[in-house]
Amino acid sequence: MSKTTRDSTSAARVAAAIGALTMRATRAGLYSRLTSxxxxxxxTTYPVLSGLDRVGPVTATRLAEAIGMDRTxxxxxxxxxxxxxxxxxRPDPSDARATQLVLTADGERTVAALRAGMExxxxxxxxxxPPGEAAAFADRLERLTEALAHPDAGRTA
Incomplete structure (x- = not known):
């Protein structure tokens, strides 16, 4: 098998795995396991709580954008x-008409417990x-995630 075919096959496999990972049923199964x-x-509420931990304090509109969920x-x-x-x-300090969502102390403890459960x-x-495979996977997944989040970083014309 040529390198091009092997790379294309790997790319197709990764694309399929990412597609399966991001499917609602897969996420719901994971979230159900974590929140049991x-x-x-x-x-259903896990993405809001987890997203708020990652991007908050923030308005519901901004949180909805960040987590890919409808604002309502x-x-x-x-x-x-x-x-x-x-x-x-709480009141949004930059817009008197808006409110921000923030984690409470109980929310922070809950998120920490959920993250520990995921880990x-x-x-x-x-x-x-096999030994070393998990570390290599983590390195590559971090690199792929960074490339997806910042598609133009590190690329030259």
Whole structure:
């Protein structure tokens, strides 16, 4: 098999895997696993809580853009998380008409527990891989993620 064919096949395999990973059913399954037994958060509200941790404090509109969810749905799930005591709303310092979503102390602890659960799940899976393979995968996944987030970085014309 030529290098071009092998690279094309690898690219097709990675594209298919990314497609499967980003499918709603795959994400929902992962979120359900992570949130099982966690008070106040479920598979539907997890992206809002996790996204807020990554980009907040932020308005619901900006959060919706960041997590790829409709603003009205984001707002509805934020309200559920607020009722659970995991997030709060506060005035936006840059726009008196707007409010920002922020994690509460309970929200921060919940996110930390969810992240630990994700890491534990992945550690269990990666422990079955041959030595060095998980570290190499992590290096390459970080590089791919960076390229996807910043498509023009490091590229020359």
């Amino acid at each position: 037994g966690v008070a106040g958060v479920d598979a 749905v984001t707002t509805r799930y934020a309200t559920r998380l607020q009722e659970a005591g995991l997030i709060a709303r 534990s799940f992945l550690a269990e899976e990666l422990a079955t891989w």
